Amino acid sequence: MPAALPGSRQFGDTGPVSSTTPRYAALAGVAAAAAAIGTAELVAALTGPRSSPLVAVGGLVVDTAPEPVKRFGIAVFGTYDKIALLVGTALLLGGFAALLGMLAARRLTVGLAGIAAFAALGTAAALTRADANAADALPSLVGAVVGGVALWAFIAGPLEFDPWPWSPPTADSTATPASEPDPGPGRSVDPDSRRRFLTGVGTVLGVAAVGGVAGRWLAGRRGVSAARDAITLPAPVSAAPPVPAGADLAVAGLASYVTPNRGFYRIDTALVVPQVDPESWRLRIHGRVGNPVTLSYADLLARPMVERWVTLACVSNEVGGDLIGNARWLGVPLRELLDEAAPLDGADQVVGRSVDGWTCGTPTAVLRDGRDALLAVGMNGEPLPVAHGFPVRMVVPGLYGYVSACKWITELELTSFADFDAYWVPRGWSAQGPVKTQSRIDTPRPRNRPAAGPVVVAGVAWAQHRGIDRVEVRVDEGPWQEAELAPTVSADTWVQWSWRWQATPGEHTLQVRATDSTGETQTPQQQDVAPDGATGWHTVTLTVA
Known part of the structure; x- marks a missing residue:
């Protein structure tokens, strides 16, 4: 069992239970939370990864977060938005755990109540997911029990440490005799207590990390990669047409025609x-x-x-x-x-x-x-x-x-659309979302700083199921110049384009617009992605050396 916080008293006392400094109490709270999460991840390897408290609560955040927050996350983190959310959730949990440790050092029942509250949140989040069952509550509940025991073990022991610098003395406090110098805040009366406590914290954090990694590894072993690898797909009765020669311009910085x-x-x-x-x-x-x-x-x-x-x-x-x-x-x-x-x-x-x-x-x-x-x-x-x-x-x-x-x-x-709104519609997005005609400059980008002279400007344009008829580029709001379109498989795919620019030294602004097969040209009006897709001309400002 981990060494208790120095200065602690036994579980069940009604007054302040610890006279340690806040930083050690906070560390005790973080260690207890780590024990809870590590245990929960191990249990979730058996009940399913979606029952993990971190994942369940994160999913609840995804479902309930305001749309501007979600759009900000996607805009900043892109396809790493989920990793960012899980890391952010873990950091918030760490801060909450540190606060609980500090509160528990004054009254243990407050810290235990905080752990119970987080367990209730994790349980509710897991049980409200689609296809949830009673077993999905186990990771949060078992993790909370382990975390509560760890918090009690760290705080409710009879060792001694410094008094809280921000807390007035109590009748329980161990006073420094007048004949002995006051060691001052932040210094241990018993160095062995400090050492045992830090060793206990380090042990719990290490075991929790191993448990969390093991839980994730075991969950991965229960995945379907082996089943996927065993599948042999049938040959199509109607094969995709071959990519025509020249569809991929192979220009540095230009997205490839086929995305791996x-x-x-x-x-x-x-x-x-x-x-x-x-x-x-x-x-x-x-x-x-x-x-x-x-x-x-x-x-x-x-x-x-x-x-x-x-x-x-x-x-x-x-x-x-x-x-x-x-x-x-x-x-x-x-x-x-x-x-x-x-x-x-x-x-x-x-x-x-x-x-x-x-x-x-x-x-x-x-x-x-x-x-x-x-x-x-x-x-x-x-x-x-x-x-x-x-x-x-x-x-x-x-x-x-x-x-x-x-x-x-x-x-x-x-x-019918009158009878049912799909996931994103109540969250402010349009019920129907046809793709808008769009184009993009892939090269050059501002960081390239091309040299004066011939510069290949290239990018992609798309208007799925309509197709792209024309792409135009202009420099410094000058006249539009028609770009050359590469061959493409069909109207259902994007098309690469290129335009040769005689670049002169200085700062320049490039813009691109596309026209689809219906004759509709991209609007210059800037519109946010909500509720049905962004509009506007892609604009790149760069310096030519």
């Missing part, structure tokens, strides 16, 4: 990537349909597959942002599945529901208008990566992901 899986953006609400076993996976197509359909993963793989190039974009993508990628998708046409289910009159919305309860609402008409909307099982020639929706996800060209790209999908429910 490891570099494809990921924006979703799942703090822990769902691990869905393809053997037990089922898809239900139900709701306002004449013929409900249930499919297993084997059923889906047995159906005729098509392969298509489709560029996906996030509605949170700022003008000039990189939350966009192009990949080759393999899947079953959603149109065929919906036709089999026979939507009833008025069923104008298809709600995709993820295994973690997230929902998106897609117009039924869009999924049946002939575009290559897929229930996808493959990405760039391999089974879907787990982080990108394995075993099955939706891919719909021409719509932002928040209304179409449901990952880890388990349901397609036919309903």
Whole structure:
């Protein structure tokens, strides 16, 4: 058992229980919290990673945080927003634990009540997630018991330390005899007490770290990577067309035409990537349909597959942002599945529901208008990566992901926009999100500082399901100059463009705009990403040497 805080008294005393300095009490609180979290992570390896208090509370934060806060997180941290949230949650927990330790040194029951409150929050957060069960409460409860015992062990012992510099003496305080010099605040009367206490804290922190890492490792061992690796995808009955020669200009700094899986953006609400076993996976197509359909993963793989190039974009993508990628998708046409289910009159919305309860609402008409909307099982020639929706996800060209790209999908429910709002709609986003015509300058960027003379200006433009007809560039608000478009597979993907600029020394401003196949040119009006996607011309200011 860890050494108690010097100056502590036994559990059950009604007055202040410790006469130690605040920094040691705070350290005791942090060590107790670490013991609680480390234990909880180990238990969560058995009950499921989403039952971890950090993950459950983080998920609650994601669901309840104001939209400006979420947009700020994505804008600042991009695809690392989830890591930033978990780290931030851990730091806040550390500060809360330090405060509890300081309060517990004055009255132990206050510290124990704080641990109980955090356990209640973790339990409530875990039990309110989709598909939760009673076992999901165990990590928070067991962790709280261990944390409470650790806090008691650190604080309720009979050793001695300095008095609180900010606390008046009590009847229990050990007074320094008049014949002995006052050691002064921050100095130990008993050096052995300090050593035993710090050794105990270090031991608890070390064991907690090992427990947390072990819990995460065990949770990973329970994942579905092995099941994914064992899958052999069927050959498509309709293969994707080959990428035409010259589609990738191979200009330094320019995004490649095909986005590799490891570099494809990921924006979703799942703090822990769902691990869905393809053997037990089922898809239900139900709701306002004449013929409900249930499919297993084997059923889906047995159906005729098509392969298509489709560029996906996030509605949170700022003008000039990189939350966009192009990949080759393999899947079953959603149109065929919906036709089999026979939507009833008025069923104008298809709600995709993820295994973690997230929902998106897609117009039924869009999924049946002939575009290559897929229930996808493959990405760039391999089974879907787990982080990108394995075993099955939706891919719909021409719509932002928040209304179409449901990952880890388990349901397609036919309903109406009047009857149901998907996840992001009550949070201030538009119910329908067609992709807007956009363009981006990838090179040069301000940090490049190109030399005067010929400079290749290049980037990408996109208007999925409409296609790009023209891209124009201008310098210092001068006349628009038409750029050269590279070949592309189809209207459902982005296109690379380039323009040769005779750069002169000094500071310059470059702007780009695109026109889609309908004749619509990007608006110069600047609009935030909410509620239905950003608008404006991408502008780059740089210095030519």
